[in-house]
Amino acid sequence: MWTPIIGEDAGRIWQCLYQNGEASVSSLKKSVGLDDRKLYLALGWLAREGKILIEQKKQQNFVSLSSD
Secondary structure (H helix, E strand, O other): OOHHHHHHHHHHHHHHHHHHOOEEHHHHHHHHOOOHHHHHHHHHHHHHOOOEEEEEEOOEEEEEEOOO
16 A cells, blocks of 8 residues: 555655755755655645645746645
C-alpha cells in the first residue's frame, strides 16, 4: 500500500521546508532525495491538506509552508 510511504515522504518534505524555508521544486527534490514520482505524490498530499503553497516564479516552481 502506498499511503504510508507517501505520508512519510510528505513528512520529510514538510520538515525540510520547516527547517529551511521556501525552496524550488528542484532543490527540494535534491534535499529530500526523492524521485519525481514520489516527490509529486507527496507534494500533492501536502497541497490537498493545505499544508503548502506552490508558486511559479521566473519559470520555476517554489514550495513554501502554508501559514494556516
